[in-house]
Amino acid sequence: MNGRRLVWRIARLVEIRDETPSARTLVFQIPDWPGHLAGQHVDIRLTAEDGYSTQRSYSIAAPADGERVELTIQRVPDGEVSPYLSEELAVGDEVEIRGPVGGWFVWRPDGTAPVLLVAGGSGIVPLMAMIRARRQAGSRTPFRLVYSLREPGERYYAGELRRPDPGLDVTYLYTRVVPDGWARPPGRLTVADLNTGGWPADFTPACYVCGPTGFVETAADIxxxxxxxxxxxxxxxxxxxGG
Amino acid sequence: MGFISRGFHGRPRDEGVKLPPGQYLVHDFPVLSAGPTPRVPLDRWEFAIDTEDGRTHRWSWRELMALPSETPTVDLHCVTKWSKLGTAWKGVSLDTLFADVESSAEYALVYSYGGYTTNLPVEDLLDGKAWIVYEFDGEELAAAHGGPARLLVPHLYLWKSAKWVQGIRLLNEDWPGFWETAGYHNYGDPWREQRYQGD
Structure with a gap:
């Protein structure tokens, strides 16, 4: 490793995009940001007036773009940090961020193996960074995304994932509520879903699975x-x- | 006074609880691991200590169960910021397992079923500081939490408490493990907030 020290930097919120009624994307401007790989995360530190401070980790939602760093924050009911970030923080406000963190769950644009992305709920965030990194790099590496959600209203990045992106196949799975006329009944991820929406094992794809613990256990076992x-x-x- | 986050108040402070810097308290038990959960059948399970001069001490599951056990109650601190207090475990002290191991090695590389590794100084494994645990909260340890058995080294960040532990290699030089080569701190003391390299 390079031994570079991860310092706390002041990050200014420059843009907000609502993804769902309970999740929003925050775009920060961070001076001297060293860049990052798709799949990495950052630590955010919030400090109250009495000096109390707390930290959380959030996945980065987009590939490196100069000093801009995008996060998508899901509001966790009763959370200490996510309600502040997803409801209170306004454009022009500042937080402390350090990173990037995590050198394992990453996709590099020079990767040539086919890629399978399996997302459960807000687990889509680091996988979306990989999809965007592929597009940004003009990579032809074939990607498949299997994205499991409770209901259609919880989709993040819905418009962007609807637009044609050659070489990227997207399969939605709904566990509770399906759109009208949807062939697959609501239900949890199954072998059939990954057989249909994924790659055969003999294609030796790189598989990235992100989501709540139970979902990840199931997907990895399948x-x-x-x-x-x-x-x-x-x-x-x-x-x-904790949120 | 440094940076203040406008309008951030945080949770009510619990003055009775002292956590390492940057940690917050949880009451459930989150899972963090880098790949699929390995399943190790007990009749093929084995734990080994490999010394620096090539000798290996081995224990089958039955042999591990026959050793004197302890029931440590300890606080856990994960580098992903959560801390869980007062967790109850049952297992065998590393002091017991090292009793007949002749070694002057200073470094240990812990390796797991599934390929995970983590490194720490041998002295952090001894003197009542570490266990091979196989029960959590009175129940056999679930695979997702590292069962059938995991290392427990609660005074370091939890990634050092290798799940699905298979053995400990004793070394004369320090070999960084899985997360330690991926940017995380080589030692990982939560009270000194040694999360990442350079901390």
Whole structure:
């Protein structure tokens, strides 16, 4: 490793985009940002007037773009940090950020193996950074995204994922509520879903799975059962814990 | 006084609880790991300590169960910022497992079923500071939390407490493990907030 120290930087909020009624994308301007890889995350530190401070980690939603760093924050009910970030923080406000963090759950644009992305809920965020990094680099590496959600209203990046992006296939799965006329009944991720929406194991794809713990356990177990190499399955788990 | 986040108040302060810097308290038990959860059948499970001069000490599951156990209650601090207090475990002290191991090595590389590794000084494994645990909260340890058995080194960030532990290699020089080569701190003391390289 390079031994570069991760310093706290002052990040100014320059843009807000609503993704769903309970999630929004925050674009920060961070002077001297060193750049990052798709899939990495940052630490945010908030400090109250009495000196109390707390930190959380958030995945970065887009590839490196100069000093701009995009995060998508899901509001966790009763959370300490996510309601502040997703409701209170306004354009022009500042927070402290350090990063990038995490050198494992990353996709590099020079990767040539086909890629399978499996997202549960807000686990889409670091995977969207990979999709955007692929597009930004003009990569022809074939990508497939299997995106599991409770209901259509919870989709992040819906407009962007609807636009044609040659070489990227997107499959939505709904666990509770499906759109009118949707063939697949609501339900949790199954072998059939990853058989249809993923790659055969003999294509030796790089698999990235991100979502709540139970979802990631299920998806990784299915991929192993389908014959994918455990070493080719990278996972990132999170819970609503603490928020 | 440094930076203030406008309008941020945070949770009510619990003055009775002292956490390492940057940590927050949770009451559930989040899971963090980098790949699929390995499943290790007990009849093929084995734990080993490999010394720097090539000798190996091995324990089968049955042999591990026959060793004297302890029931440490400890606080856990994960580098992803959560802390969980007063967790109850059952397992075998590393002091017991090292009793007949002759070694002057200063470094340990812990390796796991599934390929995970993590490194720490041998002295951090001894003197009542570390266990191979197989029960959590009175139940057998779930695979997602590292079962059938994991290392427990609670005075360091939780990534040092390798899940699905398979063995400990004793070394004369320090070999960084999985997260330690991916930008995380080589030692990982939560009270000194040693999260990342250079902290």
């Amino acid at each position: 991929l192993l059962a389908m014959g994918h190499d455990a070493r080719a399955i990278k996972t990132e788990r999170f819970g609503p814990t």
